[in-house]
Amino acid sequence: MATLNIVSTRPGAGKTCLAGALARRLAQEEKRVAYYKPLSTNPEDDPDLGFVGGMLNSMGTSQEGVPEPFHQPVDASQLPTRLSEARTREVADAVAGMESAYDTVLVEWQAPALPPDQPTLLVHSHTGGQDLAAALEMVSEECERYGNGVSGIVINNVGRHRGTEVEIRLVTPLRSRGLPVRGAIPEDREMLSLTLEQVADFLEGQWVREPWDPQQWVDRFLIGGNIMDSGPNYFGRYAHQAVITRAQRPDIQMASLMCDTRFLVLTGGEEPTEYIRVEAQKRDASLLVVEGGTLEVAEQLGGLLALANPYSDHKLDKFTSLTDQHLQGGLNGLLP
Numbered sequence: 001m002a003t004l005n006i007v008s009t010r011p012g013a014g015k016t017c018l019a020g021a022l023a024r025r026l027a028q029e030e031k032r033v034a035y036y037k038p039l040s041t042n043p044e045d046d047p048d049l050g051f052v053g054g055m056l057n058s059m060g061t062s063q064e065g066v067p068e069p070f071h072q073p074v075d076a077s078q079l080p081t082r083l084s085e086a087r088t089r090e091v092a093d094a095v096a097g098m099e100s101a102y103d104t105v106l107v108e109w110q111a112p113a114l115p116p117d118q119p120t121l122l123v124h125s126h127t128g129g130q131d132l133a134a135a136l137e138m139v140s141e142e143c144e145r146y147g148n149g150v151s152g153i154v155i156n157n158v159g160r161h162r163g164t165e166v167e168i169r170l171v172t173p174l175r176s177r178g179l180p181v182r183g184a185i186p187e188d189r190e191m192l193s194l195t196l197e198q199v200a201d202f203l204e205g206q207w208v209r210e211p212w213d214p215q216q217w218v219d220r221f222l223i224g225g226n227i228m229d230s231g232p233n234y235f236g237r238y239a240h241q242a243v244i245t246r247a248q249r250p251d252i253q254m255a256s257l258m259c260d261t262r263f264l265v266l267t268g269g270e271e272p273t274e275y276i277r278v279e280a281q282k283r284d285a286s287l288l289v290v291e292g293g294t295l296e297v298a299e300q301l302g303g304l305l306a307l308a309n310p311y312s313d314h315k316l317d318k319f320t321s322l323t324d325q326h327l328q329g330g331l332n333g334l335l336p
Contacts, residue, residue, distance in 0.1 A: 002336035003095055003105040005120040005149070009142050013125035014156040017191075017310040017319045018334075019108045020052045024316060025331055026104055027059040034061075034102040038091045038109065040069035048108065051311040065101050067094045104336065117147040119336050125157045126184070132169040139170075143179055152334050154327065155184040157191075182334060183327035190318045192308045193219035193240065196263055200288050202304055203297065208271055208287040209280050211263070216286075217314065218242040218263055223298055224252040231255030244294055244301075250276050257283050267294045 004022075006015045019035060026033045035052045046069060053063045070087060083091065098105045124139050143150045153174065158166050166184050174181045197214035200207065220238055224245030235243065235256045242263035243256040247270040256264065257279050264280065266272055269291045272280075280287050290297055310316075324330035 002103070003099060003107060003119060004151075004336045005107045005109060005118055006123065007109045007120055007142075007146070008123040008125070009138055010125060013123045014154075014185075014310075014319075015108050015123050016048045016052065017315065018121065018123060018154065018323075019048075019106050020055065020310065020316050021320045021323060021331055022334065023052055023056055023106055024059070025320070026335070027056055027061055031103040032061050032101070034063065034066050034098045034105045036066050036095065036098060036105060036107045037069045038094075038107065040071065043069040043071050047309070047311060061102075065098065118149040119151050120146045120149045121334055122146070122150055122153045124153065124155050126155055126159070126162070126166060126170070127157070132166065135170055136173055139174060140177060140179070151180060151336070153179060153181045154323075154334070155181065157187045158184045159187055182329070185319075185322045185326050188318060188322060189219045190240075191310075191315055192305060193217040193315070194304055194308060195312075196286055196288075198307050199242065199263070199265070199304065202307065203265065203288070203290045203300065205265070205288040205290040208266070208289055209277060209285070211286040212284065215312065216262065217312065221265075221298070221301055222256075223294060224249065224256055225294065232259055235259035235261060244298055246294055247272055247289060254279060257285055261285055264288070265290060265297065267292060267297050 006019050008015050023033045023035050033056055035049070035056060037046065037049055040046045040049075049069070053066065057063055095105055095107065122139070122142055124135065126135060139153060143153070155166065155171060163184065163186060171181050171184055195215045195217050196211045199218070217240060219240045221242045221244055222235065222238075224243045236259040239260065241261055242265055243253075243261050244265045244267060245252045245256070247266040247268045250273050253264055253266070253272060253276050257276075260283070263286045266287060266289045269289060271289055272287060277287065292300075310319075320331055323334070327333060
């Protein structure tokens, strides 16, 4: 039996994705895994618990014995959150009880409140404009907080063109300080993908042809305007795309459907022609009508990134692939 804490230098760093990937890998190896989140701002309906705990339940590892989180508001500007001595004892007793019933206990902390010197994975998300010297000190200070318990550091979400710089100015200096950096995971568009349901709700559109599965996903949007390239050259570059174009442009709609577009967002508030409906049905593409012009709708989509979340199997697949490819020892190298 083993317990592994998962913490981060800031919210949204990728803890839940990492916990979910580790939990699934262990469950696939027929290990009994508990996923425990001691703190939550919404313990009655926490989406992390619903996703990871639900996945483990579906894989045959009951989470009935896992305690619910404590309600504790977390102020990101006032980290680390401090637990009272009584709460600290309650968490310790809960973990001890789970250790007797499960092979591995994964503890995801919404805020770094655990005592030092416990087995801990630290996740640091490297944002595009982040100063690497500041990041170096931030990660080093977090490791000091957890004492000798830090068993691995994962640098996550490294920009496409900053991999070498992060390796030279962050990963290597951390290792020279004796800190166990396992590697750096690059950013990936699929990890920011959105479901068709999320897009439709956000744009307040009306379905002309609903998706067979609202959880189908898209990871990029193309604008179908007066393009200079041929249809296949422009629309045929990517899988899992949505195309935004005027409802009055069946030529553009047809060209995009010929290239396996998954989702058409039709602007201007009008419905498409009948032959576009038929072609969409043949190709299992979804059609959504929205008010507003094409550029106006495209600008609105900037707010969609805030809705991206890790709660899908395909994101766990992608994250697992990224960890196996970019971390020393892959995903299994992070396990206790």
